[in-house]
Amino acid sequence: xxxxxxxxxWVQALTQLLALALIAAVLSWGGVTAASAETQAVGRQGMVxxxxxxxxxxxxxxxxxxxxxxxxxxxxxxxxxxxxxxxGNLGGGGFAVVRAPDGEVITLDHRERAPFGATQDMFLDAAxxxxxxxxxxxxxxSGTPGSVDGxxxxxxxxxxxxxxxxxxxxxxxxxxxxxxxxxxxxxxQELLPELRDRPASLRKFSDGxxxxxxxxxxxxxxxxxxxxxxxxxxxxxxxxxxxxKAITHEMVQQGGLIRQQDLDAYAAVWRDPIxxxxxxxxxxxxxxxxxxxxxxxxxxxxxxxxxxxxxxPDSPELIHLMTEVERRAYADRTxxxxxxxxxxxxxxxxxxxxxxxxxxxxxxxxxxSLSSAISHxxxxxxxxxxxxxxIDGDGMMVALTTTLNSSFxxxxxxxxxxxxxxxxxxxxxxxxxxxxxYGLLGNTANAIAxxxxxxxxMTPTLVLKDxxxxxxxxxxxxxxxxxxxxxxxxxVIDHGQSLAQAVAAPRVHHQxxxxxxxxxxxxxSGTVIADLKARGHSLQARSAIGVANSIxxxxxxxxxxxxxxxxxxxAGF
Ligand code: DON
Numbered sequence: 001x002x003x004x005x006x007x008x009x010w011v012q013a014l015t016q017l018l019a020l021a022l023i024a025a026v027l028s029w030g031g032v033t034a035a036s037a038e039t040q041a042v043g044r045q046g047m048v049x050x051x052x053x054x055x056x057x058x059x060x061x062x063x064x065x066x067x068x069x070x071x072x073x074x075x076x077x078x079x080x081x082x083x084x085x086x087x088g089n090l091g092g093g094g095f096a097v098v099r100a101p102d103g104e105v106i107t108l109d110h111r112e113r114a115p116f117g118a119t120q121d122m123f124l125d126a127a128x129x130x131x132x133x134x135x136x137x138x139x140x141x142s143g144t145p146g147s148v149d150g151x152x153x154x155x156x157x158x159x160x161x162x163x164x165x166x167x168x169x170x171x172x173x174x175x176x177x178x179x180x181x182x183x184x185x186x187x188x189q190e191l192l193p194e195l196r197d198r199p200a201s202l203r204k205f206s207d208g209x210x211x212x213x214x215x216x217x218x219x220x221x222x223x224x225x226x227x228x229x230x231x232x233x234x235x236x237x238x239x240x241x242x243x244x245k246a247i248t249h250e251m252v253q254q255g256g257l258i259r260q261q262d263l264d265a266y267a268a269v270w271r272d273p274i275x276x277x278x279x280x281x282x283x284x285x286x287x288x289x290x291x292x293x294x295x296x297x298x299x300x301x302x303x304x305x306x307x308x309x310x311x312x313p314d315s316p317e318l319i320h321l322m323t324e325v326e327r328r329a330y331a332d333r334t335x336x337x338x339x340x341x342x343x344x345x346x347x348x349x350x351x352x353x354x355x356x357x358x359x360x361x362x363x364x365x366x367x368x369s370l371s372s373a374i375s376h377x378x379x380x381x382x383x384x385x386x387x388x389x390x391i392d393g394d395g396m397m398v399a400l401t402t403t404l405n406s407s408f409x410x411x412x413x414x415x416x417x418x419x420x421x422x423x424x425x426x427x428x429x430x431x432x433x434x435x436x437x438y439g440l441l442g443n444t445a446n447a448i449a450x451x452x453x454x455x456x457x458m459t460p461t462l463v464l465k466d467x468x469x470x471x472x473x474x475x476x477x478x479x480x481x482x483x484x485x486x487x488x489x490x491x492v493i494d495h496g497q498s499l500a501q502a503v504a505a506p507r508v509h510h511q512x513x514x515x516x517x518x519x520x521x522x523x524x525s526g527t528v529i530a531d532l533k534a535r536g537h538s539l540q541a542r543s544a545i546g547v548a549n550s551i552x553x554x555x556x557x558x559x560x561x562x563x564x565x566x567x568x569x570x571a572g573f
Contacts, residue, residue: 039562040561040562042559043560045393047551047558047559049561050076051549052386052567054082054178055083058169059073068160069390069396070155071160073154073390074151074154075166076400077151083184085408086187087402089404092145092421093150093403094400094403095111095456096150105275105464107284107286110151111454112146115259117257123426132436139251141405142256142409144262145421146266148238149239153268164231171224174220174221177217180214180215180216185211188205192211200416201411201420226418239266240263271287272287273286275297279304279493286458290457291333291457294345299325300489302359303325304353305356308495315528320366322508323508323510323532327512329482330511335445338447338452343445385404385475386401387474389473389474389549391472398472403422405422405427408420429441438479439513439514441513459481463492474549475488480545492552498559518540519539519541520541544565558572
């Protein structure tokens with residue numbers, strides 16, 4: 001008995017040493033630079049697609065070292081907090097959809113929660129108007145972070161390697177630094193002017209106030225200390241002890257609401273996925289507090305009555321049909337969706353195929369059905385979230401979307417910790433008449449309440465056929481996340497496109513209000529635009545929609561694609 005325990009200890013210790021050696025090798029080798037990264041990869045044993053070449057390399061190395069898809073996903077999650085600080089995080093939250101090798105599909109909600117001190121009208125000024133400076137830029141904007149608990153809980157349930165092993169790559173990247181790509185250096189440079197009054201943030205993101213340049217090594221020693229605490233102590237390393245003290249001290253000093261009782265009470269929640277069927281495929285996605293799974297299922301249900309595959313991908317006929325479907329689903333989102341632990345979301349009704357049919361009774365193939373084009377929300381382009389996909393040789397699949405909400409969250413770093421905080425509170429319907437930063441409206445279902453989770457659009461999604469893996473996808477993009485995922489699925493299932501085509505294809509988006517079709521600038525022809533206008537639609541060009549880092553499985557082969565709209569990479573073997 002005793003010798004069995006001792007042997008197990010040594011086997012474990014050796015495996016982990018090997019894993020660490022492999023990881024250290026790939027990172028110090030310096031082969032992981034944006035320049036050498038590939039947006040596409042194929043393999044049969046493991047695949048990772050993320051928006052950060054360093055994080056993709058970490059995931060692939062963890063798989064090679066004997067970790068499973070969850071070990072890789074957790075290591076990637078921590079690595080992204082270092083190498084993709086726009087959205088990768090310790091101070092934010094996310095959702096994971098996991099398929100275990102036995103076929104069970106389960107989701108982990110690690111969304112932020114409103115602190116217990118939150119109140120319904122906390123972002124309204126004396127005149128009752130939404131103060132988006134408060135909901136986006138202040139310490140009040142932060143919900144209680146869920147990412148660290150989420151990644152650790154995920155790892156505890158499914159991981160094979162030790163916690164220290166899956167945290168090691170992130171720690172090494174933070175402590176030793178990594179070489180800044182043009183894109184990341186550029187994004188940080190753009191951010192600097194906004195950090196003038198945020199000394200801890202300026203310290204993290206600049207070299208004593210001087211902007212880092214592409215090609216320089218960026219080290220984050222404070223973040224390394226926090227990662228070390230998590231590696232040593234697990235959950236307590238973040239939610240109690242010196243890190244928690246630093247967070248609550250900063251919140252008290254700066255008028256934020258997160259207190260020790262919020263951190264103590266935070267717990268990620270296992271939830272059943274939303275399951276839908278579309279043309280013989282099983283689609284699993286996120287349940288409330290995300291609206292993603294319900295809306296995706298609703299839209300696929302509505303579309304299943306139409307010959308989508310017979311329509312050209314960018315044709316006015318298909319864009320019109322999708323718009324009408326999206327209009328109806330997003331109208332329901334406004335009224336019915338919120339945290340189901342606090343509000344009775346009519347989930348079964350919304351995803352019922354019969355309801356989808358009834359909803360489309362008013363559909364006219366030639367005419368826009370609602371003309372509610374009154375308020376055109378102002379789109380901010382600085383939004384950022386990140387999605388990644390992982391699969392291993394046993395068919396374990398992970399779709400994980402994580403965010404600080406806006407790019408770099410509320411841009412406040414907690415002094416001494418390197419932790420950048422989220423501004424997720426803006427995802428609540430803080431006002432019933434004014435939209436949030438994504439132009440989204442909401443009602444009682446998504447009103448602010450203490451301890452409640454704000455409604456999300458994140459849509460990490462798994463597609464299976466006859467219980468075999470087909471597709472892992474998801475995206476950032478605020479309200480456009482759900483329609484991005486929808487279009488990737490249609491491109492694969494209905495249009496039979498390769499994954500690279502399906503991900504790179506032009507995207508359009510409609511969300512009921514504002515009543516306008518968004519399209520990617522320069523990617524819709526003048527004749528298609530004219531045709532859609534003739535049907536009664538308004539259109540507006542915007543920059544890229546979504547970043548769908550995805551994996552497709554065909555005959556046992558994994559095709560990984562990092563969306564060319566961002567700076568990511570796919571890595572597999
Ligand atoms: O949870 C949500 O729906 C938003 N906070 C996501 C933000 C986002 O995708 C920004 N990305 N580009």
